[in-house]
Amino acid sequence: MTKRLLALTVNGRMREDAVAANLLLLDYLRGTAGLTGTKQGCDGGECGACTVLIDGQPRLACITLAAACEGRVVETIESLAIEGRMSRLQQAFHEKLGTQCGFCTPGMIMAAEALLRRNPRPTDADIREALSGNLCRCTGYVKIIESVHAAAGG
Amino acid sequence: MERMPQFDLRRPASIAEAAALLAAEPGARLLAGGTDLLPKMRRGIERPPVLVDLGAVRDISRIDYADAGLALGAGVTLSQLAMDGRIVHHHRAIAEAARSVAGPGHRSAATIGGNLCLDTRCVFYNQSEWWRATNHYCLKLGGDVCHVAPQGSHCHAAFCGDLAPALLVLGASVELCASRGARVIPLSDLYRDDGVAHLTLEPDEVLVRVLVPARSPALVSGYRKARARGAIDFPLAGVACAVVARNGVLAELKVALTGTNSRPILLTGTEALVGRVIDEATLSALGKLVQKQASPMRTTVTQSNYRRQVAAALAQRLVCELAGYEPSAARASMS
Ligand SMILES: Cc1cc2nc3c(=O)[nH]c(=O)nc-3n(C[C@H](O)[C@H](O)[C@H](O)COP(=O)(O)OP(=O)(O)OC[C@H]3O[C@@H](n4cnc5c(N)ncnc54)[C@H](O)[C@@H]3O)c2cc1C
Ligand code: SF4
Numbered sequence: 001m002t003k004r005l006l007a008l009t010v011n012g013r014m015r016e017d018a019v020a021a022n023l024l025l026l027d028y029l030r031g032t033a034g035l036t037g038t039k040q041g042c043d044g045g046e047c048g049a050c051t052v053l054i055d056g057q058p059r060l061a062c063i064t065l066a067a068a069c070e071g072r073v074v075e076t077i078e079s080l081a082i083e084g085r086m087s088r089l090q091q092a093f094h095e096k097l098g099t100q101c102g103f104c105t106p107g108m109i110m111a112a113e114a115l116l117r118r119n120p121r122p123t124d125a126d127i128r129e130a131l132s133g134n135l136c137r138c139t140g141y142v143k144i145i146e147s148v149h150a151a152a153g154g
Numbered sequence: 155m156e157r158m159p160q161f162d163l164r165r166p167a168s169i170a171e172a173a174a175l176l177a178a179e180p181g182a183r184l185l186a187g188g189t190d191l192l193p194k195m196r197r198g199i200e201r202p203p204v205l206v207d208l209g210a211v212r213d214i215s216r217i218d219y220a221d222a223g224l225a226l227g228a229g230v231t232l233s234q235l236a237m238d239g240r241i242v243h244h245h246r247a248i249a250e251a252a253r254s255v256a257g258p259g260h261r262s263a264a265t266i267g268g269n270l271c272l273d274t275r276c277v278f279y280n281q282s283e284w285w286r287a288t289n290h291y292c293l294k295l296g297g298d299v300c301h302v303a304p305q306g307s308h309c310h311a312a313f314c315g316d317l318a319p320a321l322l323v324l325g326a327s328v329e330l331c332a333s334r335g336a337r338v339i340p341l342s343d344l345y346r347d348d349g350v351a352h353l354t355l356e357p358d359e360v361l362v363r364v365l366v367p368a369r370s371p372a373l374v375s376g377y378r379k380a381r382a383r384g385a386i387d388f389p390l391a392g393v394a395c396a397v398v399a400r401n402g403v404l405a406e407l408k409v410a411l412t413g414t415n416s417r418p419i420l421l422t423g424t425e426a427l428v429g430r431v432i433d434e435a436t437l438s439a440l441g442k443l444v445q446k447q448a449s450p451m452r453t454t455v456t457q458s459n460y461r462r463q464v465a466a467a468l469a470q471r472l473v474c475e476l477a478g479y480e481p482s483a484a485r486a487s488m489s
């Protein structure tokens with residue numbers, strides 16, 4: 001199959017890669033870009049584990065074509081820590097036990113990151129709504145919500 | 155995990171170019187947010203040789219207000235709709251319906267066009283390739299028996315898009331564009347009662363805009379859906395209502411349903427309730443209208459009779475809420 005050139009920004013760096021038309025953003029990030037922080041949990045669009053930000057909006061990398069991200073700005077979980085120091089949100093998930101097995105965590109954190117940028121002091125309802133597309137089979141969600149509150153300083 | 159099949163990807167810069175690409179390749183499919191089409195391709199339900207991605211087309215992601223009403227570009231996302239202050243204020247049913255679709259990660263990609271042109275759904279159809287193969291497929295795709303109604307020769311898959319009923323009660327029409335020209339039709343004419351071919355859209359037509367006429371400021375609208383979980387799930391039944399109520403009397407009433415039939419339906423017979431005082435008798439008449447016109451079949455794991463009843467109950471509650479009517483102790487007896 002013919003490949004096309006894809007130019008986009010991933011975690012602040014411009015990249016150009018030759019990609020097949022049917023390459024999913026998830027496989028581009030994990031395979032081509034070597035960013036394995038973004039997880040694949042389901043068979044397409046059901047669980048939120050693959051949540052990344054595209055132009056600041058939460059999106060599901062498993063049902064997004066890489067080629068459709070031409071010219072876009074993509075952010076993954078790897079972009080949050082600076083020089084090995086976790087971001088405030090990551091630190092909050094760590095301290096408040098918002099993560100157990102950790103598989104849903106990158107998606108949860110990216111969905112929460114999108115929320116906090118738009119709404120730095122979210123209510124419980126805001127957090128539940130923002131994370132309503134992310135499934136977790138370990139924590140029971142309460143600790144996740146507490147973690148987002150903690151990151152927001154509340 | 156199933157991989158994506160192979161296809162050619164086109165990214166036209168204009169609607170005219172998109173329509174020409176569709177006309178040139180009959181098997182081509184439009185790709186908007188991809189939140190319905192790509193999961194279906196991963197499950198082998200769709201195998202288009204060419205995908206025409208609307209993502210690079212400008213001018214289709216605008217919300218325009220004019221005296222004549224609202225014009226919504228087909229590429230406007232559901233999160234745009236849910237957050238637009240004027241829509242939340244003046245066309246609440248649209249914002250509520252948009253906000254009820256899937257989860258935030260879907261809504262920031264999902265478009266109006268994709269939501270209105272959503273395929274019908276059935277528990278025997280929205281499954282992986284091996285699941286369907288084990289069941290010898292079904293009439294909608296690859297087989298010759300309908301597992302829901304085996305004696306018939308009709309597919310009863312349900313239309314489950316949330317936006318359509320909200321737009322139907324507000325009298326919306328849609329602008330469709332093909333290489334040979336454009337046409338505007340009432341939204342209800344976009345659909346037919348056939349689970350296999352529920353859209354009247356020609357294969358080379360692109361839905362470009364949704365036009366919502368200006369309405370009386372007294373008109374209030376809303377959307378409610380019943381679903382298995384509070385998020386991510388499609389409606390088991392979804393109900394939109396638009397109401398004008400004066401001193402407890404219905405001056406205008408429109409009700410539309412989704413999730414219950416192979417097409418979204420604008421309830422007929424609501425005119426008979428106009429002029430009536432909103433009371434238990436009126437609500438019961440409304441419930442009967444809904445129960446009569448909703449025809450859910452066993453296309454979900456939830457019983458169809460529940461879907462019929464919940465549709466009626468949602469319509470009654472929403473009309474009460476919009477009209478500011480407090481159903482007395484009778485709430486329990488409604489439906
Ligand atoms: C887990 C999950 C939950 C979901 N829950 C819901 C839900 O609760 N309610 C709901 O309504 N939907 C739901 N959906 C389905 C889907 O996300 C939405 O319906 C969405 O609005 C589809 O829009 P899209 O732009 O992503 O469409 P796409 O997937 O891009 O396209 C859908 C169909 O419409 C056609 N199409 C797209 N644009 C046009 C156009 N301009 N003109 C003509 N044809 C066009 C495509 O060819 C395709 O056949 C869910 C999906 C998933 C994966
Ligand atoms: S209603 Fe029948 S034919 Fe249609 S998808 Fe379901 S099982 Fe298949």
Ligand code: FES
Nearest residue numbers: 041047048050062
């Ligand atoms: S892996 Fe993308 S939603 Fe589950």
Ligand code: FES
Nearest residue numbers: 100101136137138
């Ligand atoms: S921490 Fe295990 S799935 Fe959420």
